[in-house]
Amino acid sequence: MHWLSTKKAKIGLLAPTLAVYTLFIIVPVIVAVYYSFTEYSGLGKATFTGLENYFRMFQDRLFLIALKNTFLVLCASVVFLMVGSFLIALIMNVDFKGNGLFKMVLFAPYVIAPIIIGIIWGYILNPNYGLLNSFLRAVGLDALAIEWIGGTTWTPLALAIVFTWQVLGFHSTIFLSGLRTIPRDLYEAASIDGASGIQKVFRITLPMLKETIMINVVLVITGVFKIYELVVQLTGGGPAHQSELLTSYMYFTVFQSRRYGYGMAIAVAVLVCSVLGSFVYIQITARKRREGK
């Protein structure tokens, strides 16, 4: 197998992937960046306008609303998903009857098309006839029967809940695979030393899962910046674009409002936020690791 380690072989093996990646990722990103400096309606020639689209973003109230909503969904999702998927992974890591079925049911939403998930949750969260509010009213909790979707206050939280439901199984599986890599003798030794279950989680499990946690957080960050179908199906971005996230607002700007140049500037902003968010988080984690925290 020595021939596989030669420089030529490496280049030969990498070339097809690199070509596809360049063609479908790098080139479109470069094209998007180019158009972000232009005024373009999708037809005819684009007019170069420099940084105008980027300056416009900070004066665009709807962009700022979408940015705020995305940030809220991100924060809520990180909390819900990190805590939720870790706890579920702990349960999945225990041998019990029906564990397989439990895993399957939990993972199922991840393989359902997001648009279907939007429809399902639309029936659950609709403030007037939705299952959730009907239930809350039936048990006398009328005060909790709030405007989950369609209003301007609770929609980001509702989106975070639905997103969490959708990807919980996936993130739990990643945690589970992390848990399976932790040597059992560490727990046995801790038990001999009289450590409680909680102590084992905080002293052994979590420190040993640092890499897994980092992967999960990065996946949540990038995942939130890709939420589109849920917004479209649950709220249509409304009322009056008050529940848009960055991606759905970018889509509206480009394809309905036909402001391609400005839409591409928003797309670049989404990319920067996503990459920057992940990068900063990885840097912080890496620094802590170096410092031995």
Next chain:
Amino acid sequence: MRKTWRRVISLGIAVTAAVSMAGCSSQSGETTAAAASETQGTEAESTGAEAAETEAGGEQVTIRFAEHVADIEAQNPHLMKIIEAFEAENPNITIDISGREVSEHNTQMTLLAGEDNLPDIFWLEQATAREFAENGYLYDLTEMLDTYGINDSLLPGLVGSCTVDGKDYGLPSEVMMVGFFYNKDLFEQAGITEAPITYEEFQDAVEKLNAAGITPLAIGAMDNYSCWAFETMLARYGFFEKLDGLNDGSISWVNDDFIHYFERLQEMRENQTFTSDIANIGYFEAKESFLGGNAAMFNSGAWDISDFENSEIADKIGFFWGPTFSDSEYPQQIGIKASGGVYVVSSKAAEDPALLDAIMKFWQFYYGEEGTRIIAEETFALPCSQYNGAIDETEHPVLATMIAALNDDWDAVTEPFNSLSTSVAYGYFDASFGVMTGVYSPEEAAQYVEDLHSMER
């Protein structure tokens, strides 16, 4: 069925009166005088037919056709019937039709234009069609429309439905008539004897409906384009009179008249005129609610005639143009009676003479006698061409109602939407729904549209 109840009305007479309809090429919003015209297309039609036989007579031709509805069979049944009849008559021509929901369709057409892979014929909104034409994507139909006698078949008000620099680029896809449909039974239940005309009467009707526990108006903000009847209200606050000023920046959207328009929407919201879940439903859910007898009024247009005719409340549906306003100095007795979106031919398709010939032959059939008969008699929609057949008012009450409205003495205007760029038009829709859902104040709504419009000046 007693014959005395069967008042047969002539669509021919009816549509002749519709000559006052305005196309997008006319000065937007200008009311146009009615002028009768007779069909003179026989000679031209035969010329076109001969040409078609010469060009497309032998080889097999397939026309790729893209429509703006997802379920063509259900939403545009006349198209399928016409295509079927056309293909039977022209076995060497096949129409390969596909449909997508309107916003998805618009996106698709723009993307395909970029790829230089547009369908041969397709539907476009008027403003978008003009932009496509200016960028060379569309075929100039001016000469062909005369050669094939299509202009002679069309209702005079629909000739020149989409022109750029005096050249025709589009054919009317529908007669755009929009307003409020109402359920006569529910009105009666609430003690309303006549459809409201003034804003005060409208508010009074809403009050009575609410008091009777009936939802006054079904409307869904999730489909922001479903703003049609409210566009007429904007026109009554001087939209067309201000249009030039809005475009050159000498008039702002934040003016007293437009603020009044948005204030009326705010009052409607405060008076509980709209469906309570307006923010969580779209146009189709709102329509279902109206047809299910759960709301007294519905904001829509002539394209829904078929659906209304097929509903259980068909004979209870009435129509009015929407409220008039005493605080506006502009013409009030106006209604949107014009060409809606247009069918266009891609310039690439026109490079192939046989294909172009087949296309024109199809349009000739569509707007000709047989196509018009299918539209009027088999699918009960308003045809864009002159038709001299008869229709049974008892059998088709909604169609009869719409024909009566089409022929009333209210002046015709175009849809404001067609006079604005896509960005500003949808901004206006968003602003209107923003007020209806309580997101914007009237001033904020006007400012929102002004900001969008000012970016384009």
